Every structure is written in structure tokens, then in C-alpha cells.
Amino acid sequence: MTTTTASLHDLGVADLGRALAAKRVSSFEVTQHLLARASSQAALGCFLHVDESLALAAARAADERRAAGELGAMGGALLGVPLAHKDIFVTQDMPTTAGSKILANYQSPFDATVVARLKQAGTVSLGKLNCDEFAMGSANANSAFKPVLNPWDQERVPGGSSGGSAAAVAARLVPAVTGTDTGGSIRQPASFTGITGIKPTYGVCSRFGMIAFASSLDQAGPMARSAEDCALLLSAMSGFDERDATSIQQPPQDFHAQMLQAREGATAAQPLKGLRIGLPREFFPAALSADVAGAVRQGLAELEKLGATLVDVSLPRTELAIPVYYIIAPAEASSNLSRFDGVKFGHRAAQFDDLLDMYKKTRAEGFGPEVKRRIMIGSYVLSHGYYDAYYLQAQKLRRMIADDFQQAFQQCDLIAGPVAPTVAWKHGEGKDDPVKAYLADIFTLPGSLAGLPGMSVPVGLGEGGMPVGIQLLGNYFKEGQLLHAAHALQQATDWHRAAPAGI
Numbered sequence: 001m002t003t004t005t006a007s008l009h010d011l012g013v014a015d016l017g018r019a020l021a022a023k024r025v026s027s028f029e030v031t032q033h034l035l036a037r038a039s040s041q042a043a044l045g046c047f048l049h050v051d052e053s054l055a056l057a058a059a060r061a062a063d064e065r066r067a068a069g070e071l072g073a074m075g076g077a078l079l080g081v082p083l084a085h086k087d088i089f090v091t092q093d094m095p096t097t098a099g100s101k102i103l104a105n106y107q108s109p110f111d112a113t114v115v116a117r118l119k120q121a122g123t124v125s126l127g128k129l130n131c132d133e134f135a136m137g138s139a140n141a142n143s144a145f146k147p148v149l150n151p152w153d154q155e156r157v158p159g160g161s162s163g164g165s166a167a168a169v170a171a172r173l174v175p176a177v178t179g180t181d182t183g184g185s186i187r188q189p190a191s192f193t194g195i196t197g198i199k200p201t202y203g204v205c206s207r208f209g210m211i212a213f214a215s216s217l218d219q220a221g222p223m224a225r226s227a228e229d230c231a232l233l234l235s236a237m238s239g240f241d242e243r244d245a246t247s248i249q250q251p252p253q254d255f256h257a258q259m260l261q262a263r264e265g266a267t268a269a270q271p272l273k274g275l276r277i278g279l280p281r282e283f284f285p286a287a288l289s290a291d292v293a294g295a296v297r298q299g300l301a302e303l304e305k306l307g308a309t310l311v312d313v314s315l316p317r318t319e320l321a322i323p324v325y326y327i328i329a330p331a332e333a334s335s336n337l338s339r340f341d342g343v344k345f346g347h348r349a350a351q352f353d354d355l356l357d358m359y360k361k362t363r364a365e366g367f368g369p370e371v372k373r374r375i376m377i378g379s380y381v382l383s384h385g386y387y388d389a390y391y392l393q394a395q396k397l398r399r400m401i402a403d404d405f406q407q408a409f410q411q412c413d414l415i416a417g418p419v420a421p422t423v424a425w426k427h428g429e430g431k432d433d434p435v436k437a438y439l440a441d442i443f444t445l446p447g448s449l450a451g452l453p454g455m456s457v458p459v460g461l462g463e464g465g466m467p468v469g470i471q472l473l474g475n476y477f478k479e480g481q482l483l484h485a486a487h488a489l490q491q492a493t494d495w496h497r498a499a500p501a502g503i
């Protein structure tokens, strides 16, 4: 065995896949090593649930499959690779909470499609990852159970809502994880923790078994330490699913092959030759932190060196994405969350007078303040007399925001900008001002409302030595192009290899 145990946790998905294929290490050994790490780093708060015996049994089964030559999907690229799932995906063999007290101890009778597909590819799940309650938040501060500490600086937040997912990858507890992104929940925590994450086009990954927050926006995606690792995971996670009415009917895709596909006219030194990257002027406002702007510019300069050309574009309704999202998402949430009523599953108040009283007490006890706030906003904007003024207007603007992107994509192939206006903030900052957190979603919300694919790719460090990600947005179904650009950047630079000290 040439891979030492000390460096096992530094291996990404692709490298680990190669080490497993060459039998330099077994899945059992890696899984054991990572379980020990998850336990020694428990104070980071990444995991809500770890199941050692299940993980070790799955690892052993993967090793047996390999020994028998049953590599399965994708030539066994993911066979025996450990990962963990955001606790918003339901799992048959582990509890699922969505970060909420209302689902404490909930056990699903089935696996989410994304979970089932990754299981089928031979991955080994270590457990379930902490997140903001029902994925509502930008700091993981809304988890009903515990906060997540950013491994780069434990006084800071990891971002949200996939905060446990992001921190687990950054802290080298697992090489990759699943996340979900409704308004930035994959991209923003990836940026805050120096990892790579992709939210595919809406409909590429099945939402079946993904606990619904805002169904017209929710989308699953992988988070890992490189674009290559994300491509491998996305290939296994995605694809048509008849159990999700919004799932896109298209054949399974090999995003890894798409990532490697050379551009026409590209050279070894200039793999991105001819790629036009649009910079929306609204994504570079005067108020953008200098450190974030600097890191993003640094990333853009590298992309230019690789042959890309930068063009000015405009997304004139960028600012409107905030009110539009914070009307549509709560509206859908208020409807989706009505199912948590104490009748069929989840928490039920211990004492009540009648059915209505049971509903009221169950929901008052089970939901946290941010979830209650959004249910109230959502019920308000959908109510008679306000529907036309708020919800309908927001829907119209949503269409205009999507149209603006199509205008911009006439002048460019990809769009780039910051993921968030600042680096990760300190725990407790902005706690009493939810609107401040909403405003910080400004650069991720437009792409979400349009249903476009987007990535966060590390481009250096900002204030306090905290990571900064560049956001790359593609047109519909251009995941391959996004991953290709991100991979080219990562082949030429080392930003994605930077790791938090002392972990």
C-alpha cells in the first residue's frame, strides 16, 4: 500500500477511485479512517447522524463487488467512495430531519432518488449532514440542532443552507457530499469554505425524496474539492426520474466526458480559447468587498490566460431578484410545509384540546423562527387581496429575470461574478436582521430564479484568510461547459487545493 493512512483524507473522489481501482487501499480502510476523523472533528457540527456499522458494511460490500469484478456504473469510478448526504434527502436506513425539530427521529420508508442512485454507483454513506432548517438560511445558523463551524476559522459560519455539507468537505471528513440549492445553498457555502460545488439546471437531478422547500427552485447537486470530482458525482446523481414531474426527460449524461471534451480551436496552453465570459456590470457594484472583488478578478485573469475573452454584459434586474425570490420561495414553502401537521409523521404536541389546537401546538413547537417567518410571509403574499400585488408581480418579474439572461447569453458563453458580496461572517453577526442575510444572496438568486446551472470555484483568499469563490453561470444544460472551464482553471492553479490549517 503506497497511500499512507495519514493522507487518505486528502484524496478527492477521482484520486480515491484510482487508488481503489489499483487496490492500493480498500474502501473499508478509507471508510474506517474517515469515520475516525468525523468523530475526532465532531465539534465542527457537520454531521447530524453517523452510522458506523452501516458505513463499514457498505464499504465491505463495495470491496467484495470490486473483488468479484462487478464494477457497475461508470466503470466503478465511485465504487467504494465514501460520501455523506445533506439531511434534506430522505434515507431509508438513517433518520432524516431537514434540520428541523418537527422531523426529529423521522425515519423515511424509502431513499431519495439521488441517494438511491449514488448507492447504486457503489458509494458508501457515512451519514447525514447538518443544514439550515428546511434549507432556509445562509449560515447554517437555523439548524434546530447545532451550528456548524467553518473549518477555516471556527468563529465563522460555513454558509448555508448546505453548511454541514460544505464544512465536511473542507475539513477533509469526506471527499464529496450532496447538497441542495434553492437560492444559493450549494454555491454560497462552497465559496465560504473553499470547495467546488455545482447546481445543475433545474430538472437535471430528481427532487423525489428531497424534502421540499420551494419546489420550482430546489435542485440537488454535488460539492467536492474539484470540478472533476463534482462531474463524477453529478453523472451518477442526475437523470430522468418518472417520480418527479419536473425531471427533465433526457438520457443519462457523462459529465466527466463532457468536462474533458476539448473546445474547437483549443490548444494545450489555451484550453479555453474562444470562450466568451460575460461579466454583468450589476455583479460588480461599488459596495462589493474589495477582497472578494480582488479574488474574483484574479480568477478572471487566469481564465483569460487560458484563452477566454471577457465581455461586458448586463443583467439589469439583478437587485429585483431579492424581493422576487423572497416572495416566491416563502409562498411555495408555506404550501409545502403545510404537510407537517402532526397527523401522519413527525413531531406531535403532547397535549392539546382539539384538532386545531393540535395543529397549532405541533407547528409552534416544531418549527424554528426563520421557518415560521417564511410561512407567514408566504401565506400573506398568497392571500386574497395580496396575491396580485405580490405573488403575481413576482412571477412576472421572474420571467423577465430569466429573459435578461437569454439576452446576455447572446453575447457570451458563460457568465462570471462573485458568489457572495463578502467572505464568511462571524457566528451571531446579523442574527437579529434576517433581511441582511437575504440581501447577501443577491448574486446567487438571479440564476436560481432562471433555473440556470451555476458553480462556485475557489479563486483565492480574502479578508481574514477566508476563501472566496468565483461564480460561473451557464445557459440551460451547459453543465459540461461550466465543468470544462472550472476544470481548466483548476488544472492551471492551486486555489482549490488550499486546505484549512490545523484540521
Ligand SMILES: NC(=O)C[C@H](N)C(=O)O
Pocket (backbone or CB within 6 Å): 135, 136, 137, 138, 160, 161, 180, 181, 182, 183, 184, 185, 186, 329, 441
Ligand atoms: N436555500 C437556499 O438556497 C438559501 C437561501 N439563502 C435561502 O435561505 O432561501
